[in-house]
Amino acid sequence: IEHGVPVKLIFFAQSRELAGVRQTTINLPTKIAYQQLLNLIANRYNLESIKNNILLAKNEEVISDNCDIELRESDNIAVIPPLSGG
Amino acid sequence: IEHGVPVKLIFFAQSRELAGVRQTTINLPTKIAYQQLLNLIANRYNLESIKNNILLAKNEEVISDNCDIELRESDNIAVIPPLSGG
Amino acid sequence: MDHLKLIPDKLSVEEVSDLVLDSRCGAVSVFVGITRDSFDGKKVVRLEYEAYDSMALKAMQSICDDVRDKWPAVHSIAMYHRLGCVPVKEASVVIAVSSPHRVDSLEAVSYCIDQLKASVPIWKKEVYEDQEPVWKENNE
Amino acid sequence: MDHLKLIPDKLSVEEVSDLVLDSRCGAVSVFVGITRDSFDGKKVVRLEYEAYDSMALKAMQSICDDVRDKWPAVHSIAMYHRLGCVPVKEASVVIAVSSPHRVDSLEAVSYCIDQLKASVPIWKKEVYEDQEPVWKENNE
Numbered sequence: 001i002e003h004g005v006p007v008k009l010i011f012f013a014q015s016r017e018l019a020g021v022r023q024t025t026i027n028l029p030t031k032i033a034y035q036q037l038l039n040l041i042a043n044r045y046n047l048e049s050i051k052n053n054i055l056l057a058k059n060e061e062v063i064s065d066n067c068d069i070e071l072r073e074s075d076n077i078a079v080i081p082p083l084s085g086g
Numbered sequence: 087i088e089h090g091v092p093v094k095l096i097f098f099a100q101s102r103e104l105a106g107v108r109q110t111t112i113n114l115p116t117k118i119a120y121q122q123l124l125n126l127i128a129n130r131y132n133l134e135s136i137k138n139n140i141l142l143a144k145n146e147e148v149i150s151d152n153c154d155i156e157l158r159e160s161d162n163i164a165v166i167p168p169l170s171g172g
Numbered sequence: 173m174d175h176l177k178l179i180p181d182k183l184s185v186e187e188v189s190d191l192v193l194d195s196r197c198g199a200v201s202v203f204v205g206i207t208r209d210s211f212d213g214k215k216v217v218r219l220e221y222e223a224y225d226s227m228a229l230k231a232m233q234s235i236c237d238d239v240r241d242k243w244p245a246v247h248s249i250a251m252y253h254r255l256g257c258v259p260v261k262e263a264s265v266v267i268a269v270s271s272p273h274r275v276d277s278l279e280a281v282s283y284c285i286d287q288l289k290a291s292v293p294i295w296k297k298e299v300y301e302d303q304e305p306v307w308k309e310n311n312e
Numbered sequence: 313m314d315h316l317k318l319i320p321d322k323l324s325v326e327e328v329s330d331l332v333l334d335s336r337c338g339a340v341s342v343f344v345g346i347t348r349d350s351f352d353g354k355k356v357v358r359l360e361y362e363a364y365d366s367m368a369l370k371a372m373q374s375i376c377d378d379v380r381d382k383w384p385a386v387h388s389i390a391m392y393h394r395l396g397c398v399p400v401k402e403a404s405v406v407i408a409v410s411s412p413h414r415v416d417s418l419e420a421v422s423y424c425i426d427q428l429k430a431s432v433p434i435w436k437k438e439v440y441e442d443q444e445p446v447w448k449e450n451n452e
Contacts, residue, residue: 012364013435014447057433060367078364078433084448085361085368085393085434086345086405086425098224099295100307143293146227164224164293170308171223171253171294172205172265172285185342186326195349195401202325202342203418209335261335274343274425281341282418 004028008076009041015054015079019045030072034065041079055080090114094162095127101140101165105131116158120151127165141166174236175250178223178294183254183263192248192270201277203285205265207258215301221255221264224293228253231292235284239269242283245276251284253294264296314376315390318363318434323394323403332388332410339414341421345405347398355441359398364433368393371432375424379409382423385416391424393434404436 004027011019026044028037034056042051056063057078063069071077090113097105112130114123120142128137142149143164149155157163175191189202207219236249250268258264267284271277288294289310299305315331329342347359376389390408398404407424411417428434429450439445 010364012433013362013437016362057364057367060364060370078367080364080433081435081447082449082451083429083431083433084436084450085363085432086429086450096224098293099222099297102222143224143227146224146230164227166224166293167295167307168309168311169289169291169293170296170310171221171228171292172289172310184326185329186324189325189342189344193346193401198346198348200344200346201421202329202344203414204329204340204342205414206333206338206340208338208412261333272348274345278343278418278422278425285414285418 005030005071005073005075007071007073010076010078011045012079013081014050015045015047015081018047018050021045028071030070032069032071034063034067034069037069037077047079050081053082091116091157091159093157093159096162096164097131098165099167100136101131101133101167104133104136107131114157117154117156119154120149123155123163133165136167139168173248174233175248175252176229176232176236177252178225178228178255179252180254180256183252183266185263185266188250188252188266189268191250192268194247194270197247197270197272199272199274199277200268200270201274201281202266202268203281204263205285206263207260209260211298214303216260217299217301218260219258219264220297220299221253221258222295223253223255228292228294232288235287235291238287239280239283243271243276243280245271245273246280247271249280249284251288253288313388314373315388315392316369316372316376317392318365318368318395319392320394320396323392323406325403325406328390328392328406329408331390332408334387334410337387337410337412339412339417340408340410341414341417342406342408343421343425344403345425346403347400349400351438354443356400357439357441358400359404360437360439361393361395361398361404362435363393363395368432368434372428375427375431378427379420379423383411383416383420385411385413386420387411389420389424391428393428
């Protein structure tokens with residue numbers, strides 16, 4: 001991805017195990033559709049098997065899946081598998 | 087009361103303070119109506135002021151107020167003011 | 173298992189909740205009743221509790237039996253009520269209920285304290301700083 | 313006051329419930345979530361919890377804000393969640409809520425654990441004696 005911004009990508013729980021990494025930095029365009037970003041992350045980080053069960057959060061807020069996402073340097077995107085706290 | 091049986095009478099909380107005694111023994115007939123027993127106890131133990139707010143229990147069971155009470159030696163009757171546990 | 177006690181000593185929430193722990197239970201719900209420092213603007217110094225011990229324990233057992241009818245999944249119940257003087261901010265009653273899943277213990281502990289107040293022969297006198305003490309009445 | 317914490321240490325029910333004590337509050341309701349020893353017949357050895365800490369604390373704060381909207385009488389809320397390994401029979405979460413009268417804290421503590429399970433980014437892996445561990449999912 002050209003002319004992108006570096007964004008911190010964070011994985012938790014099963015997505016962390018599948019990705020093999022807890023945290024990394026990735027260059028992303030300053031504007032990207034939710035589904036496009038999801039596909040990109042799933043494809044590159046071995047998350048195809050759980051792609052339909054994960055949410056994405058930007059700066060600690062869950063992103064709704066029909067939006068375009070605006071990104072700036074220092075933003076972070078987290079992969080959120082189904083919750084199981086308690 | 088003649089030809090009665092000795093019954094243990096126990097007072098709690100406000101009834102104990104008004105009666106000035108925690109426990110005593112009283113001779114009672116072997117059969118007595120609830121209201122009659124209540125009147126007798128209230129009158130003799132200074133409980134007129136709370137008579138309408140107390141229940142009587144026989145051997146740790148609340149007695150329903152429309153029954154005759156059968157009494158035997160070693161029975162106990164307790165005066166139960168409004169509950170306030172918890 | 174039911175653990176029912178009337179005791180003159182300070183209550184420990186941890187001790188009572190530990191009583192109901194079980195390796196099959198994922199949930200323990202606890203209610204703690206505590207002495208407040210005021211009532212209707214009057215400053216409360218302490219509460220004084222007394223019980224008809226034998227009848228109170230029977231009534232507590234009967235609450236436990238009802239709980240097991242209504243929530244068969246409940247595993248253990250502990251109801252400890254303190255008697256005598258209870259200073260402000262200390263517990264007068266601790267109730268703990270365990271169950272495999274949370275909904276049973278949550279509903280049951282709420283039922284237990286409602287029933288305890290309604291049916292267990294225990295009384296409290298509220299002692300104020302500047303006024304005559306008052307025997308309380310659970311009228312909810 | 314809200315007391316929110318994610319900690320790697322063993323949780324104390326007493327410590328968490330003491331946090332919400334207040335001389336104006338007559339009721340403290342507590343929920344304790346505990347590691348069970350089996351799931352679907354499989355023997356559970358321990359749970360391993362992880363959290364998205366910063367987002368989890370925000371979500372917990374948001375639950376507290378909701379509680380204060382719904383039950384304005386609630387005085388204090390404490391939500392402590394343990395992270396890392398939690399052995400069988402130990403607490404993974406302790407929630408305590410205080411209020412002047414009991415109904416508010418009882419309802420609020422139940423709401424808190426429901427919402428915590430539904431909205432706070434915390435995850436647990438169940439580790440079995442003889443089988444592959446499984447990442448759990450709150451699907452209630």
